[in-house]
Amino acid sequence: MTLRSVTTAVMLGLAAVGSAPAAIAHPVAAARAPALLPLEQAFMKAATDLFAKLPAGGGEVTMVIDPLIDGITGIQSAATRGFDRRIAELVAERYPHVKVLAFTPENVAKARFVFIGTFNTINNAGQPGGDRDAFWICFALVEREAKTVYARSVARSTVGDVDIAPAASHADSPVWGLDAATRAYIEACQRSQPGTPVSPAYLDQLGAAARIREAGAAYEAGDHRRARDLYREAQAQPGGDQLRVLNGLYLSYAALGETGAADETFGQMVERGFSLGRLGVKFLFEPNSTAFNADRKLSASYPAWLREIAMRATRAGVCLEVVGHASRTGPETLNDRLSRERAERIAGLMSSQAPGMSQRLRATGVGFRETLVGLPRDDASTAVDRRVEFKTAPCA
Template sequence: MRGIGRFRIAMVGLAVLAGVTATSAQTAPPPTPTPFAEALRKAADDLFSKAAVSGEKVELVIDPLIDAASGAQSTATRSMQATLMEIVRTSYPRFSVLPFDSEALAGKPVVLVGTFTAVNNQGAADGPRDAYRICLTLADLKSNSVVSKGVSRARTEGVDTTPTQYYRDSPLWAKDQATDAYIKTCQGTKLGDAIDPGYVERLTANALINDGILAYETQHFREALAFYRAARKLPGGEQHRVRIGTYLAASKLARREDMVDAFGDLIDYGLSTDRLMVKLLFKPGTTQFIDDRQITEPYPMWLSQIATRSRQKGACLEIVGHTSHTGLPQVNDRLSALRAQFVMDLLLTGAPDNRGRMIATGRGFRENLVGTGKDDASDALDRRVEFKVIGC
């Protein structure tokens, strides 16, 4: 009996110890964000110094870094890429940075992918985005595996997350498998994992699309259009960025018919995913579009295409208004609902037979994608109007 008693006491002790250990793990303090440059340097040093890849010289290409919430490149991600290239040049000469193009990819180099995402540092889903999470990954195409990771947290001060011109001009956002595969390769892998085949399949197309984005942003619109059309013919080239780029380039070239067709293509894709997010910009605190004709001029065409394409598909729509994370929740809830109603009224003006197939609702800032509350171009997606396909 004494042996049994001692055994029970021992088991109780182990249970208490396990409970203490679990509690300690649950209450582990969150990572401490550091200044942006310091955080990037830490992630880069971890990435390159611990890379499990053989060879005295390692060919490296950088698939442009993105914001994981929006999929966009920004001033910050472009700056990060330039800094990473300089770090490689000065501190890790073993790596040789090559252009991100089909020729370099044919040699099966190591590919660097990275995301930069606004997060709540305490991990609260509905908390303020008070830090940035940096994620860097090296994916070796020869071994088809993840060979290094680097992560850190950065403070928000002095960080410019304004989207680059292509992404600022983009009229809408929709969930895209190519972007999801990129993010998964960075954030959803651990050392030694196989590279997501969906990401590898799209790499050559991604390189051409990036060429198109850069051509667009340097006002070489014909070249941009050629890059997008070439990318679309490749495996994995049917991407949302190609559709957006085709629309933007056609718009800049004043090809009205091509522009309308391209926007219709965007609408069809968004409706096929049951979720279409359009950047319709309003005056602060109102249900009126901003006073900038250059921005609002295509809005009637956009809304006409949405009404026409949804009717052709027999789709019923929930029109959902959103606001950025500023002001009182109840005020934003009402404002977002009024904006959705305003957009629905415009749709019904041009297509009254859609009445009964649409409802308008508002979410305030409860479903922010970016969530920084800056109320500028960097969080424009948070002030979107969303069209969700619902049962009729």
């Protein structure tokens, strides 16, 4: 993290003491690591294994694709979006009895299956603390009316040069975290077997999820007014009160110059962090430094963010442990020091925003010992590894 001449991202997080890591599942440790396939072969294996389990001879089968996500962070990436397209193309080429419908609220209500999938780094031997030396692909078909997993398949691939940089609407979002709907999506794929019930936290928000996809597409196309309106529609639907909706609303308000609404929405996300147990707020730092990025277009919002965080924390009356993290590049000792110093910088700025917070903050650093993506990269794909977490702690 510290040796490249690039701007690094640090994420501020709020996490309850003792809360579980963001990862939902890990492969079981094995005496001998499974063989890895090139990414294309692994994708085809997982896809063909899954679709071979579909009913045959019973007429047309309808399906929608809920955009695939990283199975640890919940973020859509260039790679997961590529999988979305490939699945639709593969079905059109090889499975004429399967009809892929656009992921809209109207089609969700009539499709038999919802295709879901996760794609994330793992240690191939199943060692939780080991190097992330493989990608894990998981695909599943959720039978909507039966509310169960109908079929599931998995495969593993070599890491290679895979583009896992966050998609634009995720990269721009100021906040990262896993809410109940995203966790339920991941669990339905990674912890399921055929016949496993799917959580209502996922099923009940499918209409909202479809609207969120439309809103994200509008934002990325530069139509911020339409994005704002679609995010509002999503929020009003069952299960639509989600962190990703608040992120989208914040981005849309900010792009439209609706500063008051943007600040209030950011504050709501901070408060959501206390209830979810984990919340990341992205800050960009200069390389090997505790100074924020010099580009004012990137850092202009930081004072408002810090003000909201300090105000909401003071209002909640909580004490916080500020823990710095680093990605897996650079010497361990240097990453330990820099992660601690950046946590101290955040704590100091919060204290200046709300002097009463100074006695309720403690800063520490853990280097790269608790990474989420875990790859030795220093780019947008590992931004969540370069984070500072706030953990609620008992006040002395």
